[in-house]
Amino acid sequence: MNKAKFITFEGVDGAGKSTHLAWFAETLRQRGLEVLVTREPGGTALGELLREILLRQPMHAETEAMLMFAARLEHIEQVIKPALQRGTWVVSDRFSDASFAYQGGGRGVQLSKLEQLERWVHADLQPDVTLLFDIPVEVARQRLSNNATLDRFEQEQGSFFEKVRQAYLDRYKKTPLRFALIDARQTPEQVKVDLTKIVALL
Ligand SMILES: Nc1ncnc2c1ncn2[C@@H]1O[C@H](COP(=O)(O)OP(=O)(O)O)[C@@H](O)[C@H]1O
Numbered sequence: 001m002n003k004a005k006f007i008t009f010e011g012v013d014g015a016g017k018s019t020h021l022a023w024f025a026e027t028l029r030q031r032g033l034e035v036l037v038t039r040e041p042g043g044t045a046l047g048e049l050l051r052e053i054l055l056r057q058p059m060h061a062e063t064e065a066m067l068m069f070a071a072r073l074e075h076i077e078q079v080i081k082p083a084l085q086r087g088t089w090v091v092s093d094r095f096s097d098a099s100f101a102y103q104g105g106g107r108g109v110q111l112s113k114l115e116q117l118e119r120w121v122h123a124d125l126q127p128d129v130t131l132l133f134d135i136p137v138e139v140a141r142q143r144l145s146n147n148a149t150l151d152r153f154e155q156e157q158g159s160f161f162e163k164v165r166q167a168y169l170d171r172y173k174k175t176p177l178r179f180a181l182i183d184a185r186q187t188p189e190q191v192k193v194d195l196t197k198i199v200a201l202l
């Protein structure tokens with residue numbers, strides 16, 4: 001373990017990302033590493049303002065894609081790169097794969113346009129490892145059914161999440177070596193066993 005790594009958690013709403021992210025970061029800290037936990041959209045003051053807008057305000061799918069990448073640029077320049085440069089590991093709840101999944105798969109924004117934004121915003125940075133929490137959509141929806149308030153994305157239909165899930169799997173197939181695919185249907189204890197194995201490989 002020498003160079004600080006950039007690790008992202010991805011998957012549909014309800015897959016269990018947030019549940020496991022804090023525990024994962026703590027496991028890294030127990031190895032003596034400095035770890036910064038962050039999220040997208042968000043991660044900076046402007047990013048969190050954009051998050052509020054993105055989660056509430058209806059807008060054109062391409063506006064949504066551009067605002068996601070605008071928030072991401074701030075996040076990269078203000079938070080992610082400075083942390084990595086000072087040797088702090090970064091664990092982010094979502095990153096660009098989520099734009100390919102939600103704005104691309106879910107909303108139908110052209111892949112080529114998202115690839116242009118990706119090159120513009122972070123041609124020189126990709127996550128070292130992406131944990132993709134893969135889960136059948138019905139199971140994920142069931143987990144969210146207890147939530148009192150659902151945001152603009154969480155309120156979408158099952159068919160939207162089927163497309164999101166498929167687009168995530170397409171991203172995985174494109175660069176499989178960057179990904180660790182997690183069977184997110186498992187119990188939290190089983191997921192932790194998988195995460196422990198991943199940490200051992202970092
Ligand atoms: N492995 C699991 N088995 C059953 N329920 C889970 C599991 N992981 C998370 N949950 C529950 O599912 C809901 C969604 O989890 P969360 O971590 O918020 O998902 P995400 O951040 O991916 O949207 C929460 O109520 C959480 O307690």
Ligand SMILES: [Mg+2]
Pocket residue numbers: 017018019093
């Ligand atoms: Mg979450």
